[in-house]
Amino acid sequence: MDADAQGAIEQRLADLEAEVARLSARFEEPAPIEPAAEQSSEDPLWFVNELGRRAPGAVMMAGAVETPEGPIRWQYGLYAEKILSEDWSEHARSLEALGHPARLELARQIMRGVHTTAELLQLEHLASSGQLYHHLRQLVSAGWLVSPRRGYYEVPGARVVPLLVLTMIASS
Template identity: 45%
Template sequence: MNDADRLAALERRVAALEKRSQVPPSVPDEEVFWALDGLLARVGDPGAVLITGHVTLPDGRVARWQESAGTADLLDGDWSQHVASLAALAHPARIRLLGEVLRGAATASDLTRIDGMGTSGQVYHHLRQLVAAGWLHTLGGGRYEVPVARVVPLLTTLLGARR
């Protein structure tokens, strides 16, 4: 790659980073906080947390999901019971596998062909971890998919990790 090509590639990468970091255009608070306003109308202090979403996946499945929990219930709960589920997400290969599977159910064989994914044994190990934690389930023919009930929680977990 010559200097001009490297410079052009760098400029594209910088532009993409700048675009991702831009603050969205100013929107009136009543439009920005419509979900929060609905939550506030339903709960008092000390508050609650709500996650919700509507997703149409590339394979046509639709995930519509919402869950809320009171602040006191969350703060007083046993967080350690969620470690296995969160730990299953805490590996770059597993996150990558979930992203690939969300784009359409795939076989382990398909997933082993992804550049940099590792050996078939490593892929099967990661798939077993994700199935055990409930982030994936198996379909007939050795195919995997993210259960519809886990799509929005997965995406909101990733969204929260951006902060």
């Protein structure tokens, strides 16, 4: 590789590192988002207003959830510009996995503490063990569930809030 090409690569890498540092600085060590006393009842959009102040143009999902396995504190955000520039078809498989009433009910029951195949087979939405395993495979393949041991399923911590957010969106 000649010196000009090497220099161009090094400059591009430096530019990328600077951009990552700039974006990271916008999200590093944020103070917990808590409504001020005057905001709690007077500002129903306190979260949106705080997000606009801290990261204009960002879209976030966040949650502080108590689960049978323990507390989940999770947040994730991207800039709208980045989301709009991506190929959304890449997300079809993940969303499709949730597109069946039995799979949604499985995910809900697992989040509520029903984890074993024996317990899941008792659910009304399933006519057979074959159906159960088919739906579980779909959810595991899409990353909505994991099976840390045979016959036991759980929602990974990083998927709890997104699953609740998707359900919340669908119900609005």
